[in-house]
Ligand SMILES: CC(C)c1ccc(C(=O)O)c(O)c1O
């Protein structure tokens with residue numbers, strides 16, 4: 604069975620690199636790491652070398668979602684599973700691996716979520732302390748994919764990639780753990796007409812991070828589009844807001860953690876507003892809908 608470390612990387616296309624770098628540093632609270640040879644901006648929010656990469660592009664959306672493997676012994680079995688599933692997984696050349704402080708990495712276009720997915724092994728001796736800034740971010744939390752093939756995607760990520768379903772809210776969204784990572788979900792699969800980014804989540808430390816974010820976002824005239832509220836599924840307190848390109852970002856804290864073995868059964872929760880937010884906040888229609896279609900593999904391999 605394939606074992607993962609976590610959801611650890613996300614690469615986003617943004618329409619104004621300097622504007623987004625300022626936003627993700629000053630408003631979201633990510634730490635700038637470096638600018639890459641293609642001009643891409645690397646940022647971090649935990650002990651990894653980086654967690655977020657911003658690329659200049661004509662339209663904003665998801666470029667790559669990356670999952671760390673638990674150890675080297677997972678690499679070849681995963682590669683074989685992807686091959687057996689008919690997917691063209693490409694190994695990342697050593698130069699890009701070195702820039703990304705990875706031992707090895709595969710990138711594959713996963714057609715059911717319609718996105719480029721990276722599976723990677725971090726290099727040893729690359730973890731360094733993350734010193735939080737405006738928000739006490741603990742880690743990159745989850746990525747949710749919009750897809751018109753949600754049922755097929757859930758089956759593939761569960762049965763082939765060995766992610767574990769934690770809960771579903773109607774047929775709107777299903778949450779999966781990056782097993783055996785304990786957090787309620789590292790990915791969500793949401794039903795939508797397009798293959799695009801639904802949102803990216805950052806896990807923060809406490810209610811003050813949400814309260815301070817509200818004031819900071821309002822002062823920066825950055826739209827708050829849902830919450831503050833509490834998600835009954837993962838028990839998280841949450842807040843959604845839009846980045847300068849209209850991509851939906853989420854802060855949350857208090858997420859349910861699962862044991863590796865003897866975990867509770869997944870629940871099929873009712874599709875009703877109170878099962879998305881127990882506090883009853885209104886959701887702005889711009890929430891979850893602002894991303895362009897996900898980048899294709901060729902674009903994601905540029906510079907590789
Ligand atoms: C409204 C979205 C899809 C949602 C719902 C529930 C949770 C949770 O239980 O943590 C989320 O993180 C969400 O993004």
Ligand SMILES: [Fe+2]
Pocket residue numbers: 745747802804853
């Ligand atoms: Fe979320």
